[in-house]
Amino acid sequence: MIDINDLNQIKDTFSRILDLSLISILVYYIYKNVINSYSTNLLKGMLIIISIGIISYYLNLYTISWLLNYIANILPIAIVILFNQEIKKIIMQIGNFNLAFKLSNKKEETLKVISEILKAVKHLSENKSGSLICI
Structure with a gap:
């Protein structure tokens, strides 16, 4: 007979595996996009x-530690500004994994979506207006 503690252990193990897998995928995409760009430096x-900063903390270098702590407060904003192209690439790659189309193998639905997109593009062309189409 299965004990409730065994089920909790299985759930915890599965959660840890899922967590590590997602972090591994995220680190891979970040590495893949950063290593081949100017952002490596x-x-x-x-x-x-x-x-x-770590060395100054352990050697009790107060001025350097204070300065680096001040810099650390603005670091998240600086990361977004400095690595915006890489962040865009990663988000676009995540967006390219279109689960809806991969799960539905129905050609009718795909053709219907393509038809609607073509109608929208034709309408935009006739009105001479531009648009951003995300698929």
């Missing part, structure tokens, strides 16, 4: 600054 510089 920015990333190296940030790692050096973090290393200096």
Whole structure:
């Protein structure tokens, strides 16, 4: 007979595996997009600054620690600004994984969607107006 504690252990194990898998995928996409771009030097510089911060903390270098703590407060905004192209690429790759079309193998639905998009594009062309179409 299965004990409730066994079920909780299975659930916890599954949650940990799922969590690690999602983090691994995220790290892979970040690595894939950052390593082949100009942002590699920015990333190296940030790692050096973090290393200096850790060393200054353990050596009790108060001024450097204070300065790096001040910088750390604006770091999330700086990361978004400095790595905006890579963040866009990652989000676009996530968006390209179109689960709805992959799950439905019905050609009728796909053809209907394509037909509607073509109608919309024709209407926009006739009105000479532009639009951004996300699929």
